[in-house]
Amino acid sequence: MLLLAALVVVVAAGTVAVLAYVRHRFPGLAQGGHNDVAKVGFSVVGPVYGFMIGFIVVVLWGQVNAADEVARTEGASAVQMARDLRYFEAADSDRIRQSLLEYERAAVAEWSRAASGHSAPEAESALARLYAAYESVQPRDDRQRAVLANSLASLDQLSLSRTERLVMAVTNAGPSWSLWLVIFLLSGLVLGFAVIYGETRARTHYAMVAAVSVLVAVNLFLVTELAHPFLGELGTSSEALREAINYLGPQ
Numbered sequence: 001m002l003l004l005a006a007l008v009v010v011v012a013a014g015t016v017a018v019l020a021y022v023r024h025r026f027p028g029l030a031q032g033g034h035n036d037v038a039k040v041g042f043s044v045v046g047p048v049y050g051f052m053i054g055f056i057v058v059v060l061w062g063q064v065n066a067a068d069e070v071a072r073t074e075g076a077s078a079v080q081m082a083r084d085l086r087y088f089e090a091a092d093s094d095r096i097r098q099s100l101l102e103y104e105r106a107a108v109a110e111w112s113r114a115a116s117g118h119s120a121p122e123a124e125s126a127l128a129r130l131y132a133a134y135e136s137v138q139p140r141d142d143r144q145r146a147v148l149a150n151s152l153a154s155l156d157q158l159s160l161s162r163t164e165r166l167v168m169a170v171t172n173a174g175p176s177w178s179l180w181l182v183i184f185l186l187s188g189l190v191l192g193f194a195v196i197y198g199e200t201r202a203r204t205h206y207a208m209v210a211a212v213s214v215l216v217a218v219n220l221f222l223v224t225e226l227a228h229p230f231l232g233e234l235g236t237s238s239e240a241l242r243e244a245i246n247y248l249g250p251q
Contacts, residue, residue: 001233003221003224003225003232004217004218004221007217007218007220007221007224008213008214008217008218010217011191011213011214011216011217011220012210012213012214012217014213015191015194015195015209015210015212015213016206016209016210016213018191018195019195019205019206019209022195022196023202023205029196029198030198030199030200030202030205031198031200032197032198032199032200034196034198035197035198038193038196038197038198041189041193042190042193042194042197045186045189045190045193046190048186049186049187049189049190052182052183052186053183053219053222053223056175056179056183056223057219057222057223057226060174060223060226060227060229061226063168063172063226063229064226064229064234064235064236066168066229067165067168067172067229067230067235067236068236070161070164070165070168070236071161071165071236071237071238071239071240071241072240073157073161074107074158074161074162074165074240074241075240075241075243075244076240077154077155077157077158077161078100078103078104078154078158078241078244078247078248079243079244079247080151080154081096081100081151081154081155081158082097082100082244082247082248084147084150084151084154085097087143087144087147088137088144088147088148089140092133092136092137095133095136096130096133096134096137097248099126099129099130099132099133100130100133100248101245101248101249102126102129102130103123103126103127103129103130104241104244104245104248105126105245106120106122106123106125106126107123107126107162107238107241108238108241108242108245109122109123110122110123111230111238111241114165114166114169114230115169115228115230115231115235116169116170116228116231117166117167117169117170118166119166123162127159127162130155131155134148134151134152134155165230168229168230169228169229169230172228172229173227173228174223174224174226174227174228175223175227183220183223187216187219187220190212190216191209191212191213191216194208194209194212194213195209222234
């Protein structure tokens with residue numbers, strides 16, 4: 001929320017300051033003789049701005065939802081693997097449980113780093129040890145062989161989800177610089193038309209400009225927060241992995 005507050009203050013204060021200068025430097029604008037032109041300009045820029053921001057937010061929100069699904073799949077795979085442990089011998093079950101718990105803790109510890117697409121050696125090593133723990137299991141009957149096959153499939157899904165999470169953190173990096181330029185340009189045009197709109201009542205004009213500034217600041221906040229699916233208050237968290245740790249811990 002600090003980012004939102006900062007954007008609102010900066011955008012609103014900056015636009016109001018520009019409005020104060022414009023009304024002082026060009027007092028004739030307050031008479032509104034040019035308002036017909038301003039209305040036409042705003043009627044063109046406003047819808048384009050709204051469509052652009054809406055489209056970007058929808059796309060970015062879809063990326064966050066996809067990241068949520070990947071993280072939930074990774075956590076759910078770990079929980080399923082933990083549930084299957086009761087079918088193994090005690091020694092194998094304890095060894096796999098410990099390896100699985102070490103991996104989940106390492107994955108949570110690397111979350112902030114992985115959010116930018118960089119894996120931690122500790123998590124990679126923990127995942128390798130988890131594979132080794134399963135490979136050392138010698139099933140005694142058909143049921144254990146079936147459970148082992150299912151557990152290995154869940155482990156492969158866990159590994160795949162982690163890889164997808166790392167790749168998504170790199171590739172889903174938000175709007176490109178050229179798109180950011182378009183966003184800033186359209187935002188500036190919307191604020192500019194609000195500033196030059198003729199209004200003899202200064203308080204009404206300032207209130208209108210402040211309202212438009214808050215709207216622009218909120219839109220910039222949404223795009224910024226959704227730009228990286230694993231970062232920020234609206235991004236995907238490591239809660240699914242923590243739930244797997246909670247499931248494994250007390251047992």
